[in-house]
Amino acid sequence: MVFPLGLFPSDNPILGNPLVSIAIFYGPLALLIIYGQRIQAWMILNDVSRSVGKLKLMKEKGRKEAVEFVTGGSNAKVDEFAPRIDQFLEYFTIMPVDMDPSGVVGKIEHIMTTRDDRMKAEIRKLVPDADPVRASVIENLIEAASALNFIYKVVRHFYLIGKKTSSMFILAQLQMIMPMVLLEADALTGAIDAFKKAQPLGDGIGPMVVGRLMLDDEKKEVARETVYSQTELKGRKVYLLTAKGPAGNVGQPGNGIQKMVEELDIKPNAIIMIDAALKLEGEKTGEIAEGIGAAIGGIGVDRFKIEEVASRHGIPLYAIVIKQSIVDAISVMRKEVAEAGDKTREVMERIIEEKTKEGDKIIIVGVGNSLGVAQ
Amino acid sequence: MSSLPLLGAPDKKKPKLTVYTIEECGSCHLKTKHGFKEGDFVHKREGQCHSCKGNLMITMIYAEAVKVS
Numbered sequence: 001m002v003f004p005l006g007l008f009p010s011d012n013p014i015l016g017n018p019l020v021s022i023a024i025f026y027g028p029l030a031l032l033i034i035y036g037q038r039i040q041a042w043m044i045l046n047d048v049s050r051s052v053g054k055l056k057l058m059k060e061k062g063r064k065e066a067v068e069f070v071t072g073g074s075n076a077k078v079d080e081f082a083p084r085i086d087q088f089l090e091y092f093t094i095m096p097v098d099m100d101p102s103g104v105v106g107k108i109e110h111i112m113t114t115r116d117d118r119m120k121a122e123i124r125k126l127v128p129d130a131d132p133v134r135a136s137v138i139e140n141l142i143e144a145a146s147a148l149n150f151i152y153k154v155v156r157h158f159y160l161i162g163k164k165t166s167s168m169f170i171l172a173q174l175q176m177i178m179p180m181v182l183l184e185a186d187a188l189t190g191a192i193d194a195f196k197k198a199q200p201l202g203d204g205i206g207p208m209v210v211g212r213l214m215l216d217d218e219k220k221e222v223a224r225e226t227v228y229s230q231t232e233l234k235g236r237k238v239y240l241l242t243a244k245g246p247a248g249n250v251g252q253p254g255n256g257i258q259k260m261v262e263e264l265d266i267k268p269n270a271i272i273m274i275d276a277a278l279k280l281e282g283e284k285t286g287e288i289a290e291g292i293g294a295a296i297g298g299i300g301v302d303r304f305k306i307e308e309v310a311s312r313h314g315i316p317l318y319a320i321v322i323k324q325s326i327v328d329a330i331s332v333m334r335k336e337v338a339e340a341g342d343k344t345r346e347v348m349e350r351i352i353e354e355k356t357k358e359g360d361k362i363i364i365v366g367v368g369n370s371l372g373v374a375q
Numbered sequence: 376m377s378s379l380p381l382l383g384a385p386d387k388k389k390p391k392l393t394v395y396t397i398e399e400c401g402s403c404h405l406k407t408k409h410g411f412k413e414g415d416f417v418h419k420r421e422g423q424c425h426s427c428k429g430n431l432m433i434t435m436i437y438a439e440a441v442k443v444s
């Protein structure tokens with residue numbers, strides 16, 4: 001028998017026993033082979049449960065901030081408002097059936113509009129004297145809090161299922177996506193701070209660039225919470241469209257453009273869209289990129305409508321995007337993004353000069369949330 | 376214990392952000408920077424410039440990481 005590594009002196013009566021040294025050396029190995037997976041499962045469970053705890057804190061913060069904002073910090077009103085807000089957090093939206101996709105965009109739009117109307121009506125009932133900015137902040141806060149609530153509940157569901165069935169694989173899957181989930185939840189928590197103080201979001205760069213050009217002209221409402229104005233730029237007739245600030249709106253640029261082109265008979269030679277876009281990790285915040293197509297996020301209704309109008313009338317769509325992370329896009333605007341505003345305008349002017357000629361009509365759309373950005 | 380990084384250390388440190396309001400004069404383009412106060416919004420008119428009586432307007436509101444020296 002060989003003493004492993006010669007660790008134990010052979011003159012010791014116990015440790016010198018070859019069986020004992022074999023047990024000491026190979027015991028843990030056997031333990032790891034037999035129970036290794038369980039130890040790993042236990043570690044994963046620990047890790048996931050810590051993340052679930054973090055999500056719970058975030059969710060509670062979201063709810064607390066919403067309640068505090070609505071009550072204006074007075075404790076007397078908490079009992080009255082908290083149950084109503086809890087009810088908001090559980091609101092759900094059932095998406096239309098898409099087995100027969102023809103016409104599904106119209107249905108989605110209808111459902112989203114109904115949801116929006118209902119939310120706004122409820123908020124008006126809750127705080128009848130709120131000005132538009134405050135009402136939009138409440139709406140945004142509730143939206144963020146209910147997203148956090150939803151994330152927490154779904155993650156908790158899989159965590160409990162994994163625990164109940166002692167399935168390491170459910171837990172491992174949860175652990176794998178957890179960093180992404182936490183990132184999203186972090187972004188929402190950051191958004192709450194910006195919402196509360198009505199500070200411009202990273203996503204507000206589109207309304208900021210376009211809003212600056214609209215300052216001296218008359219603004220007309222062309223769709224819900226969406227305004228447009230007309231001005232002159234480099235000898236072109238320019239129509240500027242964006243969400244109505246400084247309240248936190250995204251407006252309806254799809255309906256706005258549709259109405260301008262088809263009802264107000266503005267036949268543009270080009271549409272330029274300016275929006276924030278998600279950067280890939282490693283790309284610089286505030287980087288500007290140009291492209292072709294309808295630069296607008298969301299559920300897809302606005303993009304669909306803009307593409308429809310553009311293709312029906314043969315209008316080229318140009319896009320300028322300002323890159324930022326998901327966290328930056330819904331938290332207070334970063335310095336790099338704010339400073340990209342001037343450069344974005346230069347890019348826009350260059351596109352106007354290169355792609356259109358004097359006397360042309362152009363629609364320029366500032367896409368994004370107009371919180372804290374007036375025009 | 377788990378989620379140990381394979382390469383390098385994860386970025387756990389979040390920089391502390393402060394929000395600033397930037398005002399700019401329409402005539403002399405003098406920029407002033409001060410802390411954000413509630414009620415500020417981009418494109419808000421802020422009265423007259425101290426040096427040339429031009430119109431002041433908020434042109435930017437942004438968050439910047441505070442440098443720890």
Ligand SMILES: [Zn+2]
Pocket residue numbers: 400401402403404405424425426427428429
């Ligand atoms: Zn001045």
